[in-house]
Amino acid sequence: MIAEVGHYALILALGVAIVQTVLPLIGTRLRDPQLTAVAVPAAQAEFILIGFAFLALMTAYVTSDFSVANVWQNSHSAKPMLYKISGVWGNHEGSMLLWVLILALFGAAVSTFGKNLPRQLQANVLAVQGSIAVAFLLFIIITSNPFMRIDPAPFDGEGLNPVLQDPALAFHPPFLYVGYVGFSMAFSFAVAALIDGRIDAAWARWVRPWTLAAWMCLTLGIAMGSWWAYYELGWGGFWFWDPVENASFMPWLAGTALLHSALVMEKRDALKVWTILLAIITFSLSLMGTFLVRSGVLTSVHAFAVDPERGVFILAIMGVFIGGALVLFAWRAPLLTQGGLFAPISREGSLVLNNLLLTVACAAVLVGTLYPLALEALTGDKISVGAPFFNLTFVPLIVPLLIAMPFGPLLAWKRGDLLAAAQRLTAAAVVSLAVIIVVLALHQNGPWLAPLGIGIGVWLIVGAVTEIAYRVKMFDASGEEVWRRLRNLPRAAYGGALAHAGVGVMVIGLVATSAWREERIVALAPGGSVDIAGYQLTFKGVVPRIGPNYRERVGTFVISRGGSQFTVLHPSKREFTVERSTTTESGIHNGWRGDLYVVLGDQLKDGAFSVRVYFNPLVRLIWIGALIMFFGGAVSLSDRRLRVGAPKRARTKAAMATGGK
Amino acid sequence: MSARRLLEILALTLAMGLAAVSPSHAVQPGEVLQDPVLEARARALSEGLRCLVCQNQSIDDSDAPLAKDLRVLVRERLTAGDSDDEILDFVVARYGEFVLLKPRFTPHTWLLWLATPVVLLAAAAAIIFAHRRRNLATEGPKPLTASEKRRLKRLIGEG
Numbered sequence: 001m002i003a004e005v006g007h008y009a010l011i012l013a014l015g016v017a018i019v020q021t022v023l024p025l026i027g028t029r030l031r032d033p034q035l036t037a038v039a040v041p042a043a044q045a046e047f048i049l050i051g052f053a054f055l056a057l058m059t060a061y062v063t064s065d066f067s068v069a070n071v072w073q074n075s076h077s078a079k080p081m082l083y084k085i086s087g088v089w090g091n092h093e094g095s096m097l098l099w100v101l102i103l104a105l106f107g108a109a110v111s112t113f114g115k116n117l118p119r120q121l122q123a124n125v126l127a128v129q130g131s132i133a134v135a136f137l138l139f140i141i142i143t144s145n146p147f148m149r150i151d152p153a154p155f156d157g158e159g160l161n162p163v164l165q166d167p168a169l170a171f172h173p174p175f176l177y178v179g180y181v182g183f184s185m186a187f188s189f190a191v192a193a194l195i196d197g198r199i200d201a202a203w204a205r206w207v208r209p210w211t212l213a214a215w216m217c218l219t220l221g222i223a224m225g226s227w228w229a230y231y232e233l234g235w236g237g238f239w240f241w242d243p244v245e246n247a248s249f250m251p252w253l254a255g256t257a258l259l260h261s262a263l264v265m266e267k268r269d270a271l272k273v274w275t276i277l278l279a280i281i282t283f284s285l286s287l288m289g290t291f292l293v294r295s296g297v298l299t300s301v302h303a304f305a306v307d308p309e310r311g312v313f314i315l316a317i318m319g320v321f322i323g324g325a326l327v328l329f330a331w332r333a334p335l336l337t338q339g340g341l342f343a344p345i346s347r348e349g350s351l352v353l354n355n356l357l358l359t360v361a362c363a364a365v366l367v368g369t370l371y372p373l374a375l376e377a378l379t380g381d382k383i384s385v386g387a388p389f390f391n392l393t394f395v396p397l398i399v400p401l402l403i404a405m406p407f408g409p410l411l412a413w414k415r416g417d418l419l420a421a422a423q424r425l426t427a428a429a430v431v432s433l434a435v436i437i438v439v440l441a442l443h444q445n446g447p448w449l450a451p452l453g454i455g456i457g458v459w460l461i462v463g464a465v466t467e468i469a470y471r472v473k474m475f476d477a478s479g480e481e482v483w484r485r486l487r488n489l490p491r492a493a494y495g496g497a498l499a500h501a502g503v504g505v506m507v508i509g510l511v512a513t514s515a516w517r518e519e520r521i522v523a524l525a526p527g528g529s530v531d532i533a534g535y536q537l538t539f540k541g542v543v544p545r546i547g548p549n550y551r552e553r554v555g556t557f558v559i560s561r562g563g564s565q566f567t568v569l570h571p572s573k574r575e576f577t578v579e580r581s582t583t584t585e586s587g588i589h590n591g592w593r594g595d596l597y598v599v600l601g602d603q604l605k606d607g608a609f610s611v612r613v614y615f616n617p618l619v620r621l622i623w624i625g626a627l628i629m630f631f632g633g634a635v636s637l638s639d640r641r642l643r644v645g646a647p648k649r650a651r652t653k654a655a656m657a658t659g660g661k
Numbered sequence: 662m663s664a665r666r667l668l669e670i671l672a673l674t675l676a677m678g679l680a681a682v683s684p685s686h687a688v689q690p691g692e693v694l695q696d697p698v699l700e701a702r703a704r705a706l707s708e709g710l711r712c713l714v715c716q717n718q719s720i721d722d723s724d725a726p727l728a729k730d731l732r733v734l735v736r737e738r739l740t741a742g743d744s745d746d747e748i749l750d751f752v753v754a755r756y757g758e759f760v761l762l763k764p765r766f767t768p769h770t771w772l773l774w775l776a777t778p779v780v781l782l783a784a785a786a787a788i789i790f791a792h793r794r795r796n797l798a799t800e801g802p803k804p805l806t807a808s809e810k811r812r813l814k815r816l817i818g819e820g
Contacts, residue, residue: 082766235722242717253774343796356784364777370771381769384711393777523690595716610690 003068006056007147010097013049013104014137018040020107020130024392026124028195037128038120040111047101047135057146058088067153070094070146076578078549086170087160092294092310093146095173099290102174102181103129106210110185117206124192125185132184135317143310147241148528159578162550168228175221176248183255187283190276191325195331203264204275209637210261211279215255216633217400222248223626230565234584236517236597236614238622241390243298246369247289253362254282257355264351268413270340271348273333273354279327284322285362291318297373318530340428346416350408357401370543384604402456402507405500406463410470424470428462443516460504464497495636499629506625513594519615525608526537533615535596536560537569542600542609550574552585555600555609559589595619688721692732699739706735706745709762719762731760792818 007390020042027035033204057070061084066072066562074091075084083090089098109131140146162167189207194198230238239245261275292298295311321635342348368385375381397580405430410421436455443450471493472485522530525540540556554572558565569587576582601610668794683746688707694700704721710731717756720728720735752760760814805813 086738234753237722240717338795351790356781356788360777360781360784363780367773367776371770371776375769379769382759383764383770384717384759384762385764385773386711386717387707388709389773392763393774397781470791521688521690521693584682606688612688 002056002059003149006053006060007145009049009056010137010141010147011051012098013046013053014134014141016046016049017130017133020046021127021134024127025195028120028123028127033119036123039130041106043104043111043126043129046130047104049105050097050101050133050137051146054088055095057094057097058085061085061088064157065153066155066157067149067151068146068209069148069150071152072154072157072217074157074160074449076157078551078578079157079160079165080548082167082170083160083165086164089173090160090164093140093144095177096136096140096144096294097146097213098174098547099177099181100133100140102177103133103136103184106182106185107133108647110210114206120196121189121192121203121206124195125188128188128191129184132188132321135320139310139317141311143313150422151592156578159549159576160585162574162576162579162581163232165576166232166547167230168224169232172224172228175217175224177221179216179218179221179248180251180289182210182217182252183258183279183283183286185210186255186258186279187321187325190279191328192329193276193336194325197332197335200271201266201269204262207279208259208262208266210506211255211259212633213631215252215259216630216637218248218252218255219626219633220630222252223623223630227623230619231586231588232583233601234586235612236586236595236616236619238619241368241387241610243369243433244293246365247292250362250365250369251282251285253358253365254278254285257358257362258282260351260354260358262355264348266341268348270338270341270342271352272336272338276333276336277329278355279360280322280325282360284318284325285366287314287318291315292369315639343415343616345411345418346411347408347411349416350404350411352640353404354401354408357397359396361394361401364397365390368393391609399456402460402503402590405460405503406466409496409500425463425466428459428466431462432456432459447515450511450515453515454508457504457506457508457511460507461501461556464501464504467500468494468497485640491639492636495632495634495639498635499634500632502625502628502630502632504625505621505628509618509621509623509625513616513622516617518612520611520613521603522611522613523606523608524611525606528608530611532611532613533593533596533617534561535615537596537598537613539609539611540601545572547574549578550576553600555587555596555598555611557587559596567598569598571598573600590620593617688732689729692729692736694736694740699736702745703732703736703739705747706739707732709749710735711762713756713760722786 020039023035023042024039025037026034059065060068060071062081064071064075064077064084066075070091070093070586071087073479074094075087079087081644087094089095106128110117110122110125110129113294114125186207189203189210193203196320203237212445223249226238229240230236258275260272261278262269265275291311291314295314297311329412340348368389372385376382402616406425407421410424411418432455435458436451439454468489469514471489474482477485518533520530520532521643522528524530524539526539529536529538531537536559538558538560541557542553542555545552545554552572552574554570557569557571559567559569567589569589571587572585574583574585589596589602594615597614597616599612599614601612603609688704707721708719712718712725712728712731714721714725714727716789717721718728735752737749738751743751743781745812751762758764764773766774
């Protein structure tokens with residue numbers, strides 16, 4: 001019964017989404033306030049209905065209702081509760097339902113919290129959101145219905161792919177989708193502005209918090225995926241330039257560029273047309289990410305050609321929205337007035353450089369991801385584009401961006417002084433150089449570029465500190481004045497500096513672990529030992545153990561250092577009986593120098609086990625850096641300027657000024 | 662479909678099936694070469710070669726039996742004294758261009774390799790062009806005329 005009610009709610013939601021799209025658009029055309037006002041309750045009703053459908057599916061999962069085909073295919077009664085719940089979005093149909101749920105959530109948020117938005121803009125934004133919902137609800141109902149029944153109901157389910165039964169991966173898709181779908185807000189605002197033919201600095205102020213929230217979640221979602229790959233896939237890699245990863249990385253790159261260009265638009269009323277275009281591009285890349293992952297085109301061009309229903313549907317959605325938005329852009333963008341002149345060397349100029357490098361880097365990832373697909377579809381030639389390609393094209397674009405990064409916030413708007421900014425960064429340069437020299441001395445056997453990479457990371461961190469120090473006049477004002485300035489500095493400034501420092505932390509982790517990773521591959525019999533990076537590992541043997549829905553063989557490794565034992569690691573191999581597949585659970589010891597990473601392999605013919613041991617120096621900094629970036633975004637989002645409209649702040653400032661006199 | 666092609670497909674399916682049920686762990690202890698220099702070259706080569714039955718994994722990372730065969734093959738050629746390029750040629754001749762994770766610069770990959778630099782140059786040119794055009798469009802304020810100068814002097818009280 002609950003499945004049918006969920007199905008019905010989904011169809012009702014489609015009806016409401018059509019109303020949400022059509023009536024407000026007519027209303028804003030005819031200047032009819034009543035039709036325009038339909039947008040707000042419609043968006044809220046749509047959210048409630050889709051939320052209901054989602055809960056219905058979740059109920060079916062939690063109660064293990066195997067008469068629902070989707071539950072039968074992806075769940076099992078013996079599965080732990082967490083994975084019964086995450087199983088809802090661990091499959092195609094359920095994840096698309098999550099997609100529209102988040103879309104509706106953002107729509108409901110705009111209708112509930114967007115009271116300070118101009119009615120016209122709010123209605124147009126909600127109408128565009130509604131049209132996206134119409135497309136995806138149709139997609140779900142026609143091609144990917146999660147509420148299909150099977151009769152007779154099977155006795156038990158087929159289980160969820162074991163590698164997906166993991167806490168980090170349980171929450172990876174929701175964050176990723178909040179990121180993807182969150183960029184639909186920027187898209188809807190952009191299209192609404194184009195429909196209106198009007199755009200101003202206030203527009204950027206309304207768009208920025210939504211984009212920032214989406215960007216934060218996407219950052220965290222990607223980091224979670226990479227963290228999962230690191231400990232679950234069993235060889236300690238964290239980024240593979242896999243098309244599925246690239247699909248989430250491209251919207252991130254474009255979204256990062258968008259955050260920065262919206263800044264220029266808000267503060268200086270410049271780069272309007274470009275910001276609009278970038279908003280369209282960012283969401284288009286999110287749609288493409290959904291298409292790449294959901295259509296099956298990545299697994300094989302042929303598989304896609306054999307069963308094209310879903311793929312063609314998403315392709316059509318992409319065509320309509322991307323094509324439509326670009327046509328609208330070409331038609332209406334010339335109406336938008338340009339403002340805010342600036343010299344090449346200025347804050348605006350540095351943000352243009354940021355946008356240039358980020359979007360070209362994004363293009364490099366795009367070409368590398370799609371080229372093999374296109375080549376195979378057109379000529380039948382199969383080629384592979386892997387990590388070496390991206391290292392050669394992507395990295396050379398990102399390195400100059402990283403080097404230039406600390407300069408940006410130190411340049412003034414309109415016309416900046418590069419020499420003065422360079423002087424302010426002297427300390428950062430000296431510290432980075434010192435670090436480079438020390439690292440070079442410690443690692444005399446190369447690789448030679450690695451110390452420079454570490455230096456860039458340090459440069460970013462000290463550069464971010466420098467920015468804050470100068471903004472509060474750390475070196476030329478009294479302690480009291482510095483303290484006052486520290487308290488009054490907008491949170492957005494702290495957030496930006498934190499995010500930049502987070503990039504630096506991540507760079508250090510990436511470089512260190514790529515350059516100085518150690519590895520031992522040995523056959524160990526119980527009692528045998530292996531040395532790595534100053535640790536000694538002694539293999540004690542393997543015991544079998546039974547888990548909730550798997551059997552495992554657990555190895556015991558005693559880790560000692562300088563003769564004294566300090567920890568024990570238990571890497572294991574799990575065999576999932578229902579799904580008939582195995583996973584590797586690596587044993588990881590996290591020390592301050594890096595991770596000791598032990599993987600238990602198969603038993604060899606002579607009874608010994610194949611064991612792989614890695615030492616990954618400073619590898620955790622990669623994810624700590626991502627967390628700092630997320631946190632920076634959160635601090636920036638809590639800035640009152642983004643929470644409330646600017647006029648209020650101006651008023652309180654004026655009130656403070658008069659109060660002070 | 663020739664019998665040979667059929668066999669190949671069978672072998673591939675079998676290999677994939679095996680990979681799914683019994684993942685072992687990439688490079689095995691028995692495979693490692695005694696000579697550390699050769700082994701380092703073997704690892705570097707393996708990282709650039711794709712495991713044919715996996716999704717976007719190098720043979721260095723892959724668990725599949727087919728990847729193991731390729732790793733062993735690379736090491737055999739190395740010990741036989743082949744250069745890196747000779748080994749790559751050998752592997753490509755056997756398995757096709759698909760096996761290389763870094764595509765070669767040939768006519769059908771020109772677009773792949775040149776796209777990024779071309780986009781970069783085009784975008785940089787577009788920015789410079791847009792900047793020039795805007796500077797021309799707003800040439801800055803015109804100099805004051807004589808009467809305006811007189812009026813200004815009067816206004817600031819020097820007249």
